[in-house]
Amino acid sequence: MTAAAEAHRIYVTFGADHTHPVSGRNLANHYVVVDGTDYEDCRRQTVERFGNRWSFDYLTRVATGADRFGLTEVDLATGELVP
Numbered sequence: 001m002t003a004a005a006e007a008h009r010i011y012v013t014f015g016a017d018h019t020h021p022v023s024g025r026n027l028a029n030h031y032v033v034v035d036g037t038d039y040e041d042c043r044r045q046t047v048e049r050f051g052n053r054w055s056f057d058y059l060t061r062v063a064t065g066a067d068r069f070g071l072t073e074v075d076l077a078t079g080e081l082v083p
Contacts, residue, residue: 010034010042010057011064013071018053023079027054031064032076049076 012034014027034057036042046054058064064071073082 008036008038008042010036010039010046010059011061011066012046012050012057013055013064014053015055018050018055020074020079021049022077023074025074025079027074027079029069029071030074031061031066031071032074034076045076 010033011031013031016026016028018027019025020027034042034045036045043057046057056064066072074080075082
């Protein structure tokens with residue numbers, strides 16, 4: 001199996017009172033993309049970055065409802081908007 005085949009990605013959403021620990025940006029109506037070696041690694045990274053201050057994780061962007069709810073992506077590390 002190649003490294004690309006082993007990679008995993010989750011999409012993490014937030015509630016109205018959640019903020020990014022680096023930028024201080026309010027994360028309501030935003031999501032971050034977390035890449036890891038497997039689902040557990042992605043979850044570990046999420047907890048390391050946000051503690052328990054996030055809402056849900058999804059396996060696809062579509063599942064987040066990003067288009068339906070107007071969610072926008074912010075960078076996992078910086079909290080800045082992703083163009």
